[in-house]
Amino acid sequence: VGSTSQPTSHPTSQAESAQVNAADRARQQRGTLLDRVPERGVLRVCTTGDYRPFSHRDPKSGAYTGIDIKMAGDLAKSLDAKPKYVPTTWATLVDDLAAGRCDVGMGGVSVTLARARKASFSEPYLTDGKTPIVRCEDKDKYRTLEEIDQPGVRVVVNPGGTNEQFARAHIKQATLTVHPDNTTIFDEIIAGRADVMMTDASETRYQSAIHPELCAVHPDEPFSFSEKAYVLPRGDVQFKEYVDQWVHLATHDGTYKKYEDEWMKR
Numbered sequence: 001v002g003s004t005s006q007p008t009s010h011p012t013s014q015a016e017s018a019q020v021n022a023a024d025r026a027r028q029q030r031g032t033l034l035d036r037v038p039e040r041g042v043l044r045v046c047t048t049g050d051y052r053p054f055s056h057r058d059p060k061s062g063a064y065t066g067i068d069i070k071m072a073g074d075l076a077k078s079l080d081a082k083p084k085y086v087p088t089t090w091a092t093l094v095d096d097l098a099a100g101r102c103d104v105g106m107g108g109v110s111v112t113l114a115r116a117r118k119a120s121f122s123e124p125y126l127t128d129g130k131t132p133i134v135r136c137e138d139k140d141k142y143r144t145l146e147e148i149d150q151p152g153v154r155v156v157v158n159p160g161g162t163n164e165q166f167a168r169a170h171i172k173q174a175t176l177t178v179h180p181d182n183t184t185i186f187d188e189i190i191a192g193r194a195d196v197m198m199t200d201a202s203e204t205r206y207q208s209a210i211h212p213e214l215c216a217v218h219p220d221e222p223f224s225f226s227e228k229a230y231v232l233p234r235g236d237v238q239f240k241e242y243v244d245q246w247v248h249l250a251t252h253d254g255t256y257k258k259y260e261d262e263w264m265k266r
């Protein structure tokens with residue numbers, strides 16, 4: 001507890017920069033999303049759908065639910081539009097946004113400097129950080145990174161996001177396994193195929209509430225500091241100013257808190 005993760009540098013390749021710059025120019029020529037979204041009547045939202053309580057896609061119906069899905073609905077409505085969810089992954093979310101496949105990225109996204117090179121972020125709406133989630137009988141065994149990073153300890157991680165970045169930076173002795181599906185990863189710990197996952201404190205609170213076998217380890221004192229925000233296209237200043245004002249209001253007038261409480265009661 002107390003050690004912080006250092007931001008890793010992810011140099012953007014020249015080809016990637018050229019692509020992002022071309023997308024920036026094309027977007028600027030089309031004008032601000034603050035006008036285009038109401039004209040279109042549609043707000044295109046990139047979301048992974050694999051991260052409760054923020055963004056969950058029902059595998060049968062395809063319907064999206066979650067705190068950030070509620071927020072997306074409100075943001076769209078405030079712009080006289082309907083939300084349209086564009087499926088993405090943690091590894092591709094920011095590139096999808098930068099390439100213009102959606103207008104905003106939502107669903108428990110952490111602000112990172114690597115992402116901020118390719119996209120803008122709204123004002124943050126939540127403070128979070130990585131913390132362990134384990135079988136309850138192990139909750140006094142894995143309190144520090146030192147206790148977790150021991151030979152024989154099996155750490156599991158989902159791919160493509162800040163969890164993987166954090167695990168790769170801190171796990172040297174323990175066995176690190178990448179589990180491809182974030183919707184079933186907690187079953188790996190319950191079934192005893194893995195011992196520890198380190199993920200956002202908000203997720204450990206939610207998953208330990210719905211799985212009595214699982215305990216969040218010191219979620220109020222996570223190993224790292226991060227902030228959740230919405231991802232926006234680079235250079236669309238009018239749209240960013242609008243979304244910032246909207247986030248500010250929603251996080252101060254009780255709207256965000258209401259959605260969070262609804263989800264945490266499940």
Ligand SMILES: O=C(O)C(=O)C[C@]1(C(=O)O)C=C[C@@H](O)C=C1
Nearest residue numbers: 051108109110161162163199200
């Ligand atoms: O990459 C991010 O921004 C996230 O915070 C998402 C992330 C991750 O770090 O992989 C966090 C928790 C969920 O389990 C899934 C994805």
